[in-house]
Amino acid sequence: MSDKKDTIQNLGRRHFLRNSAVTGVAGAGLAGGFGAGALIGSRPARAAATGDAAIAPGELDEYYGFWSGGHSGEVRVLGVPSMRELMRIPVFNTDSATGYGISNESKRVLGDSARFLNGDSHHPHISMTDGRYDGKYLFINDKANTRVARIRLDIMKTDRIITIPNVQAIHGLRLQKVPHTKYVFCNAELPIPQINDGRDLENPENYWTMFNAVDAESMEVAWQVIVDGNLDNTDADYTGRFVAATCYNSEKGMTLADTMRAERDWVVVFDVEAIEAAVAAGEYETLGDAPVPVLDGRKGSRLTRYIPVPKNPHGLNTTPDGKYFIANGKLSPTVSIIAIDKLPELFDDTIEPRDAVVGEPELGLGPLHTTFDGRGNGYTTLFIDSQVAKWNIEDAIRAYNGEEVNYLRQKLDVHYQPGHNHASLTESRDADGKWLVVLSKFSKDRFLPVGPLHPENDQLIDISGEEMRLVHDGPTYAEPHDCILVRADQLSPSRVWTRDDPYFAETVAMAEADGITLERDSKVIRDGNKVRVYMTSVAPTFGLTEFKVKQGDEVTVVITNLDQVEDLTHGFCMVNHGAQMEIAPQQTASVTFMADKPGVHWYYCNWFCHAMHMEMTGRMLVEKA
Numbered sequence: 344m345s346d347k348k349d350t351i352q353n354l355g356r357r358h359f360l361r362n363s364a365v366t367g368v369a370g371a372g373l374a375g376g377f378g379a380g381a382l383i384g385s386r387p388a389r390a391a392a393t394g395d396a397a398i399a400p401g402e403l404d405e406y407y408g409f410w411s412g413g414h415s416g417e418v419r420v421l422g423v424p425s426m427r428e429l430m431r432i433p434v435f436n437t438d439s440a441t442g443y444g445i446s447n448e449s450k451r452v453l454g455d456s457a458r459f460l461n462g463d464s465h466h467p468h469i470s471m472t473d474g475r476y477d478g479k480y481l482f483i484n485d486k487a488n489t490r491v492a493r494i495r496l497d498i499m500k501t502d503r504i505i506t507i508p509n510v511q512a513i514h515g516l517r518l519q520k521v522p523h524t525k526y527v528f529c530n531a532e533l534p535i536p537q538i539n540d541g542r543d544l545e546n547p548e549n550y551w552t553m554f555n556a557v558d559a560e561s562m563e564v565a566w567q568v569i570v571d572g573n574l575d576n577t578d579a580d581y582t583g584r585f586v587a588a589t590c591y592n593s594e595k596g597m598t599l600a601d602t603m604r605a606e607r608d609w610v611v612v613f614d615v616e617a618i619e620a621a622v623a624a625g626e627y628e629t630l631g632d633a634p635v636p637v638l639d640g641r642k643g644s645r646l647t648r649y650i651p652v653p654k655n656p657h658g659l660n661t662t663p664d665g666k667y668f669i670a671n672g673k674l675s676p677t678v679s680i681i682a683i684d685k686l687p688e689l690f691d692d693t694i695e696p697r698d699a700v701v702g703e704p705e706l707g708l709g710p711l712h713t714t715f716d717g718r719g720n721g722y723t724t725l726f727i728d729s730q731v732a733k734w735n736i737e738d739a740i741r742a743y744n745g746e747e748v749n750y751l752r753q754k755l756d757v758h759y760q761p762g763h764n765h766a767s768l769t770e771s772r773d774a775d776g777k778w779l780v781v782l783s784k785f786s787k788d789r790f791l792p793v794g795p796l797h798p799e800n801d802q803l804i805d806i807s808g809e810e811m812r813l814v815h816d817g818p819t820y821a822e823p824h825d826c827i828l829v830r831a832d833q834l835s836p837s838r839v840w841t842r843d844d845p846y847f848a849e850t851v852a853m854a855e856a857d858g859i860t861l862e863r864d865s866k867v868i869r870d871g872n873k874v875r876v877y878m879t880s881v882a883p884t885f886g887l888t889e890f891k892v893k894q895g896d897e898v899t900v901v902i903t904n905l906d907q908v909e910d911l912t913h914g915f916c917m918v919n920h921g922a923q924m925e926i927a928p929q930q931t932a933s934v935t936f937m938a939d940k941p942g943v944h945w946y947y948c949n950w951f952c953h954a955m956h957m958e959m960t961g962r963m964l965v966e967k968a
Contacts, residue, residue, distance in 0.1 A: 413822030416462025435462020442924025581665030716776030
């Protein structure tokens with residue numbers, strides 16, 4: 344152990360005990376140094392360390408994990424605790440495997456924003472009923488292009504995307520927990536002029552940003568609230584009334600130095616009931632062409648309260664017992680504990696804003712996010728210290744009130760520079776304190792080198808006992824920013840599509856207008872220079888093995904997969920035309936392209952489906968114009 348510490352010190356890494364009141368045995372024993380011999384990624388070391396985390400072949404995981412894909416723009420589905428990647432759900436990106444961004448159905452989902460080729464997905468969150476995951480939807484933001492998306496968890500497909508007007512860079516996103524997820528709350532991080540049409544370019548004092556509420560069912564913006572400063576992360580309480588958001592740039596600075604001047608920034612608390620009443624009373628304005636109600640929530644408004652906290656706060660997390668908001672200091676070694684039961688008094692102006700802060704424990708350098716085990720403990724990532732701090736919330740409150748009590752339980756080294764962390768079921772009433780995922784931004788020496796662009800590192804920690812225990816390293820790509828864990832029995836994914844699914848309803852309606860019975864017909868419909876080619880697929884053949892069009896025709900191919908066996912997915916790829924898509928069992932899918940080159944053009948099934956899969960082909964014959 345001493346050799347390991349000496350190695351780390353000699354390499355200039357921080358001393359294990361620096362800024363640490365407690366350093367856990369598990370942290371010293373498992374975290375390791377920079378030498379390859381210290382890694383737990385080797386098979387013998389992992390077998391010794393993980394035992395109960397291993398999932399044998401044929402066994403299923405206890406949890407689904409949904410990982411944001413960061414600047415890949417997607418969502419990834421993992422099994423936990425195995426950490427096996429099960430599926431990728433394209434959201435703000437183009438995915439040639441499934442045809443997302445290529446097929447007509449997915450283009451309808453993307454809407455006007457299909458013109459964007461990038462996305463930056465950050466915060467995945469699952470819809471709730473009475474504070475418990477209901478397995479219906481997952482919502483996620485796109486910071487890059489100011490969008491919010493909804494994923495249907497029965498089919499694991501993105502079904503709606505909305506661009507938020509009047510703002511830029513949607514970052515923090517959380518959901519109303521009770522009585523159900525009526526609203527998706529999302530923060531616009533970067534202030535802009537209102538209206539942003541070229542006015543006030545050089546006048547930052549006239550830049551503003553907003554807190555936004557999206558109707559979870561209609562996926563339309565319900566209302567927006569202008570705030571002072573900027574907004575970062577957010578979370579909701581368990582009464583349905585209050586939502587809180589951190590602000591790290593109360594200064595409205597335009598440079599890095601300007602954003603760090605104040606020793607305290609703030610947490611903005613929003614009174615949802617008061618906002619809804621104001622909207623119902625017509626006490627709002629609209630901006631530009633957007634019909635969305637915009638309310639004034641700047642300081643002095645009855646809709647908001649501003650609680651000063653140190654310094655450049657980042658994460659904002661609600662404890663599963665519903666008692667506290669936890670704001671993480673980032674440039675302060677502290678987190679601030681805000682008592683939710685004091686917020687009615689705060690809005691009644693019977694207490695001062697800082698009176699709502701009931702604890703401010705010092706945890707270490709760079710606290711970013713806190714998650715919970717349901718047993719009264721918080722787990723906070725320390726970005727600069729490369730640690731997770733386990734601490735007891737009630738003990739921290741007692742210490743804040745002057746009692747001699749040690750609230751720190753353990754510090755565990757993680758590798759390296761952790762951002763988000765997430766414990767199993769932690770955002771719901773059912774937080775069970777079994778597993779903690781830490782998403783570390785740097786991997787450095789943890790994996791085989793793959794060039795200058797390194798993988799990042801997801802780590803799985805067992806928190807079921809008194810001590811945290813690191814059990815898994817996993818390389819990952821393009822900053823999976825955040826994740827959420829839901830118990831497997833809380834989801835009911837479909838095995839096979841139903842023929843009346845709304846995902847392809849518009850394509851079905853088009854076929855009906857053409858007099859086509861999709862489950863039976865394979866034929867070509869010509870409408871001027873627009874050609875619609877309908878065909879079925881049953882492994883290993885398409886309903887049409889050739890069709891003829893003219894050069895310059897716009898061709899739409901519509902395929903219905905008549906196979907009923909789950910997992911028997913077909914594909915359609917038109918060679919040299921940039922057109923391909925998946926067609927899962929009982930699904931109808933379509934893709935449109937230009938037949939701009941005369942000649943013979945083959946199409947084939949590009950999802951392996953049968954022993955004769957290679958023979959599942961056909962020809963498009965394009966006559967010269």
